[in-house]
Amino acid sequence: MDFGEKLRRAIERLKAGSVDQATVKEAVKELQRALISADVDVGLVLDLSKKLEARAFEELPKGVNRREHVVKVTYELLSALLGGGTHAVPEKPKRILLVGLYGNGKTTSCSKLAKWYAKRGLKVGLVCADVARPAAYDQLKQLSERIGVPFYGDKEEKHAERIVEEGLKRHAKADLVLVDSAGRNGLDEELTREIKAVNRVFEPEQTWLVLGADLGQVARKQAQAFHDSVGVNGVILTRMDGSAKGGGALAACALTKAPVYFLGTGEKLDDFEEFEAERYLSRVMGYGDLKALLEKVKELEFDEEKAKAVLEGEFNLQMFYDQLAAARSMGPLDKVMEMMGVKSQLPREAIDVSEKKLETFKVLMDSMTKQEKKQPELMSHARLERICKGAGRKIEEARELMAHYKKMKKMFKQFSKLDSKDMEQGNMQKLFAKMQAKKKQKKLRLK
Ligand SMILES: Nc1nc2c(ncn2[C@@H]2O[C@H](COP(=O)(O)OP(=O)(O)O)[C@@H](O)[C@H]2O)c(=O)[nH]1
Numbered sequence: 001m002d003f004g005e006k007l008r009r010a011i012e013r014l015k016a017g018s019v020d021q022a023t024v025k026e027a028v029k030e031l032q033r034a035l036i037s038a039d040v041d042v043g044l045v046l047d048l049s050k051k052l053e054a055r056a057f058e059e060l061p062k063g064v065n066r067r068e069h070v071v072k073v074t075y076e077l078l079s080a081l082l083g084g085g086t087h088a089v090p091e092k093p094k095r096i097l098l099v100g101l102y103g104n105g106k107t108t109s110c111s112k113l114a115k116w117y118a119k120r121g122l123k124v125g126l127v128c129a130d131v132a133r134p135a136a137y138d139q140l141k142q143l144s145e146r147i148g149v150p151f152y153g154d155k156e157e158k159h160a161e162r163i164v165e166e167g168l169k170r171h172a173k174a175d176l177v178l179v180d181s182a183g184r185n186g187l188d189e190e191l192t193r194e195i196k197a198v199n200r201v202f203e204p205e206q207t208w209l210v211l212g213a214d215l216g217q218v219a220r221k222q223a224q225a226f227h228d229s230v231g232v233n234g235v236i237l238t239r240m241d242g243s244a245k246g247g248g249a250l251a252a253c254a255l256t257k258a259p260v261y262f263l264g265t266g267e268k269l270d271d272f273e274e275f276e277a278e279r280y281l282s283r284v285m286g287y288g289d290l291k292a293l294l295e296k297v298k299e300l301e302f303d304e305e306k307a308k309a310v311l312e313g314e315f316n317l318q319m320f321y322d323q324l325a326a327a328r329s330m331g332p333l334d335k336v337m338e339m340m341g342v343k344s345q346l347p348r349e350a351i352d353v354s355e356k357k358l359e360t361f362k363v364l365m366d367s368m369t370k371q372e373k374k375q376p377e378l379m380s381h382a383r384l385e386r387i388c389k390g391a392g393r394k395i396e397e398a399r400e401l402m403a404h405y406k407k408m409k410k411m412f413k414q415f416s417k418l419d420s421k422d423m424e425q426g427n428m429q430k431l432f433a434k435m436q437a438k439k440k441q442k443k444l445r446l447k
């Protein structure tokens, strides 16, 4: 049984029957077992248990039953444990240095990162500053050729800082220079000296520590040691695919204040994802209804800002993307609509998107910059071409995405002409119904 499954079992307990002190105690025990077997520090586990037991029976928020409340609190506590909150990945970093011990996945992550940023339109240059292992040069060079990103290294040079100095000159026109450094078996004096020497010439904006998830809670010690000697402001956690200790490693990193920006989830270049605790949890727990429940709670708490933005016709690609992402993690779109009780009223063209198409849209949007998603009106032919190249998709597919987005936007615009009181009540169903009614009226008038 993996981490996600164990967590899910604990929450299943809360969902069966009524929620009383005994049920919560049982669920807490199950949670503890799941967390400890993922190598989460025992102190942290006890702390979470105490908080959960204390909050489970606090006064209920309006419109939520006890069971829903306990599930929500559990999810919140887990999310905080794994480093919840948002630390967005830097969008346009100029220089990133990757550090870490042998075999943790630095070189692999370096090329994954290069691909990730190149897809988002940055001109990336790679530098191999691993002077300890001769094979490191060939490894990074080969990877750079596969992603089509310029590479610099020097097999003969034994001083990492000289390679970096030259690398900076060669990549003078790059937006982002990524340096892969050497590892050792431990963070010894020699490694510290070498990284400091590289720091002097490179002046990295970001120094990210690459850690294998199999380290579990030991990740904390390693992160602290690197931070104390060379300064670390981010973490890439690799091998999340093959380790049962990922939960422990995430919790350990959460304590160090250096945010985990990415997860490595396999050996291939695309096995790489941005880390966000909530999204991660709902994925590993495979929990459609949990997500739906949270949506429900959110709806009750009512996101006025967002609703207002939609009402004013401000519907950008980012919002479109979030919607698709949310829908995808919940299951097929029509199922989601059903859960929200809007299926029958929703215009056919809005939900008539196959899963395969959604995947294409997602891949394309993964290659867009934040600005492009926020201001889709910026989208030019050249930008679309770059996006397609990064995503490995055809231009017609990108056009279709834009067309679909525009259709949705138009649909939301129609909302804005409706009575905004309906939105304040959060009553989507009424809105859709009204919209349909308006459409019918129009048709009648035409006759
Ligand atoms: N399964 C899996 N393997 C990984 C991941 N990241 C790296 N590896 C593998 O771990 C090994 C060491 O990686 P490498 O990048 O050479 O580590 P370095 O010594 O820190 O540069 C290689 O066999 C990689 O293919 C990951 O996220 N998942």
Ligand SMILES: [Mg+2]
Binding pocket: 106, 107, 108, 130, 136
């Ligand atoms: Mg390496």
